[in-house]
Amino acid sequence: xxxxxxxxxxxVVNAACDPKVAVPAYWxxxxxxxxxxxxxxxCRCSGASxxxxxxxxxxxxxxxxxxxxxxxxxxxxxxPSFFRLVGPDDYRGQVGALVSLLTHLGWNRISVIxxxxxxxxxxxxxxxxxxxxxxxYFHTVRIDSDGAVDAGSLDLALDGVPTENPRLNSRVIVxxxxxxxxxxxxxxxxERNFQPDTIWVGTHSWTDRxxxxxxxWMPDIPGYIGIAQYRNRNSEYQDFLQRIQAKQRQLRPLTxxxxxxxxxxxxxxxxxxxxxxxxxxxxxxxxxxxxxxxVNALKNITFSGVSGPVSFTAEGDRANPQYMVMNxxxxxxxxxxxxxxxxxxxxxxxxxxxxxxxxxVGCNQATAPTDTYPVPPNAVPLWGTLLIVVISIL
Numbered sequence: 001x002x003x004x005x006x007x008x009x010x011x012v013v014n015a016a017c018d019p020k021v022a023v024p025a026y027w028x029x030x031x032x033x034x035x036x037x038x039x040x041x042x043c044r045c046s047g048a049s050x051x052x053x054x055x056x057x058x059x060x061x062x063x064x065x066x067x068x069x070x071x072x073x074x075x076x077x078x079x080p081s082f083f084r085l086v087g088p089d090d091y092r093g094q095v096g097a098l099v100s101l102l103t104h105l106g107w108n109r110i111s112v113i114x115x116x117x118x119x120x121x122x123x124x125x126x127x128x129x130x131x132x133x134x135x136x137y138f139h140t141v142r143i144d145s146d147g148a149v150d151a152g153s154l155d156l157a158l159d160g161v162p163t164e165n166p167r168l169n170s171r172v173i174v175x176x177x178x179x180x181x182x183x184x185x186x187x188x189x190x191e192r193n194f195q196p197d198t199i200w201v202g203t204h205s206w207t208d209r210x211x212x213x214x215x216x217w218m219p220d221i222p223g224y225i226g227i228a229q230y231r232n233r234n235s236e237y238q239d240f241l242q243r244i245q246a247k248q249r250q251l252r253p254l255t256x257x258x259x260x261x262x263x264x265x266x267x268x269x270x271x272x273x274x275x276x277x278x279x280x281x282x283x284x285x286x287x288x289x290x291x292x293x294x295v296n297a298l299k300n301i302t303f304s305g306v307s308g309p310v311s312f313t314a315e316g317d318r319a320n321p322q323y324m325v326m327n328x329x330x331x332x333x334x335x336x337x338x339x340x341x342x343x344x345x346x347x348x349x350x351x352x353x354x355x356x357x358x359x360x361v362g363c364n365q366a367t368a369p370t371d372t373y374p375v376p377p378n379a380v381p382l383w384g385t386l387l388i389v390v391i392s393i394l
Contacts, residue, residue: 002281006288009035015052017045026052030059037061038294039276044265046070046119053082060292064276066268069093070119071126074315081295083275083312085268086229087321087344089119090126092313094203096344097227097323098174099130102201104342104349107172107371110201111137113157113185114176115149123176123203136170137161141177141185149184158188163195172199172371175206182206186224187217197360199369202226208326208336218331223359227323227342229264232308237261240270240306264307271305278303322348329357 002008011033015022022043030037039062043049049068056063057080064083065073071090073079087093102110112135114124121140128135139160142153162169175182186200196219207226215222245257261267279297280288287293302311311319322343326336340351357363 002277004281004285006280006285008277008280015043015045015048017043017048019047019051022048022052023055026055036289038280038288038291039064041269041272041276042066043068046073049073049082049084050079053079057081060295062276062279062291062295062298064272064298066272067265071122074317076315079316081291083298083316085271085275085307085310085318088315088317089123091130092315092317092344093321094227094323095123095126095130097321097342098127098201098203100344100346100349101227101325101342101351102131102133102172102174103346104351105368107368108133109136109170109371110172110174111135111161111170112174112176113139113141113161115141115178115181115185116143117178117181119178119205120176127174127176134170136168141181143181147180149181149188151188154185154188155192158192158194161195166372170371171195171197171369172201174201176203177206179206179209183211186222190217190219197358197369199359200224204228204323208324210335211328215331215333219359221330221357221359221362222328223357223361224328225339225356226326228326228336230308230322230324230341231264232267232306234304234308236304237267237306261306267305267307271307271310274303274305275301275310320344325349325351327356329363 011029013025013029015025026040040052040056041064043052043065044067046068049063049065050070050072053063053073060081062081062083066085068084069086069089071088073082073084074088074092089095110133112124112127114120137160139157141157142150144150161173175185177185182202183206189198202224203226208228241261248255248257275298278301279294282297283293299312308322313319320343322341324338325340325342327339328336337355339355340349342349353368354364354366358365358369361369
């Protein structure tokens, strides 16, 4: 219900993260629902959002996504009515935060392994454009037709990583993969005893995700580190959670209430709805029928939401996105540990370096390990050794 008493009517349809499902669902809303369409909340996945937002943009219908991160959606000429509660997968979002983290830790040489999916290939492309340091090695791991990591391609990738020549190697590997692919890659690396002191760095596609019931395959100190979508805990979050808990107690008094919202997308979903509602509320009732007015109102929205401060850039992206820096300390841990935050520039990184556990190095270190191994002194040639012996005899 808006501030003037206007009731918002809504209908939930399943886009299934599939453009072939999402587009017909959108057309059905437009043609068969029987109510004027003032806006769309969604889609969750970028592929569906791209297809729906392209059509909605032609009709100036606002689309507010809680989690679509494709950098393509920032193109205003192609998606003029699209907004999102997350940053894009480029320098304005998690790629910027990832590079900021690496820079903050003092690393200049890294290797990159990515899987063969559209999402991770785009991430690798954007990372390569933004990273100004050295890339010791770059390899793409194939995905089989059944969706599993191709074992031969993975072994080839691990075999190719430079680990011996100290002038070329890097102990830091940026792993760009979905969690269902990242975990088998990490497990295979462990099985092969691959470079035990490797620092594996991830993005939100696998960082802060649940590894499963057993983590015994990991080294004692895996030291995985990476960025994840920011989980807000401000007063707006606490207030919303308490209201959800009260409703749960009312409807299911014998069932334990949730202790926290289950996923970052639950928080951004709430703020997606609030963004559209606030845009509508800012308009006079007579102006709400023109969806172009709603789009313009969204551009000026600013509020403190369940997921944190909310406002949009000129491209419709979330302004000033933040990410959590997460660390998986030991193979007996049950969850990732939040060790700080990172924004899209190095000056926005704030981490507790002593709270991080590093593979083979340990925890409570004053500084991060170096990105490369020390270069040994040049070996003395055989003739030099003989000369020294002769001189000593004389």
